[in-house]
Amino acid sequence: MEILSFSSLPSTQKYLIEKLEEGTLQSPVAVIASEQSSGVGSRDNSWSGGEGNFFASVAVELEMLPKDLSLSSASIYFSFIMKQTLEALGEDIWLKWPNDFYLNDDKIGGTITQKVKNVLVCGIGINLKNTQNGYRALQCDITPKILLENYLLSLEKFPKWKQIFSEYEVEFEQSKKFSVHIENYQKSLSDASLCGDGSLIIGGKRVYSLR
Template sequence: MEIIFYDCLESTQSFLLNVLKNNLCVVALRQTKGIGSRGNQWDTVESGLYFSFCVEKKQLPCDLKIQSASIFFGFIFKEVLYEAGFDVWLKWPNDIYLKDAKIGGVLVNVKQDKVVCGIGLNFLSQSFGCLGEELERKEFLSLFFEKLKNTQEWKQIFSKYKIEFYKNLNFSFHDQDKVISLKKAFLLDDGSIDLCGKIIYSLR
C-alpha cells in the first residue's frame, strides 16, 4: 500500500474517489470538509487520524459481502488499536467507540471495481470523544495495512465481532433518517442484522 501524507485536504474520501488509484492511501493532517456517515461533515479536532485507501473488490475476501465492508475494515482497525492497549470496540455498523463515547468512524464507497474506505479517529479533543493519546500515524497505518493484508477470510473477523456484538444492545443507529434501537437486533452471518424480520446491511 502506497501511503501519501498531505498537510490539508478537503476530504481524503472525496480526493481518493476522484483519483481512484488502487493500493493508494491518502492521509491528511487536517480536513476542511471531512465526510462522515450519511453525508454529515466530520469535524476536525485538535489532533486526529484521517485517511482513505483504495483497493479492488477482487482483493477482498471472497466470502465478504460488500455491504459489510465497513464492519470488515472497522474491526481490523479496532483490533490494531486494541493490541496497542486501547479498550475500544466497533459499534454496528461503522462507529469506533471507547466505552460509551464515539471516537471514530468508518465510511465505505464502492465505485466501478474499486472499494474506497475512509477512517477518521480523534486522538485529542476538548469537545468530542477521543482516544486520549496521539499515535505515530505512519507506524500505526503500517500495522493496520499489514493486518488487513493477512486477513484472508470474512469469517476470521466475523467470529470475533459476533462475540462482542452484545455491546451494541444499549445503543442505536440511523437508518434513512430514523434512529433505531439495537436492543432487539440479531446479528446474521453476513454482517447484516435482523430487526423484527427486517434485514439491514451496514452499506445501504
C-alpha cells in the first residue's frame, strides 16, 4: 500500500477524504503526518498534536474487507488490529468499546471511520510519546512510520471479523468499568452485553458503534 508522508497536516482524515473525493488519490492508500493541527476525533472533537505521536489515515475499498464484517463494526475491526500491532511491539494496551485505545485506565488514542463512496477511510491518533489533548501517552520508542508500516502489514491480511471478535469479546470485560457517549448521553457499560456483530445491548436497546 502506498504511504504518503507529510511533516504537517491540519488533519490526515480530512486530507485523505478530500483527495479521494477529488479523484487525485485512489485507494488503497495511507497518509501519515508528523504533526496535526486540526485532527478529527469522535463526536467532532479535535485530536491534534506534535511530533513523535501517531497521526494517520488509511483508505481501503469495501470489497477488500472480509465478507463477515458489518460496516457498523469497522471501528472495532480497524482499532483492534492496531491494538494487536502495538502488542506485538511490546506495548500493553487494550481497546475500550468501540474505538478508544487505553493504557490501564487512561485513554491514549482513538479511531474514526468514514465511508466515502465505495471506500472506507480509517483515521487513527495515538499519543506515543507526548501527553496531549488531556490524555496520557505510551512513552514508547516506536516511530510513527514503523508503527504504520507494521499496522498495514497486519491490516492487509484482512483477518475475518469472527477471528477479531473472538479475541475482542474477552477484552470487552474491561470496558464495563467505563461509560460511553450514545446520542449525546453518557451511558454506563457496566450492564452492557456485546453482540456478535460488535453492537451492544444497553437497557434493552441495541447500540451500534457508528464511528
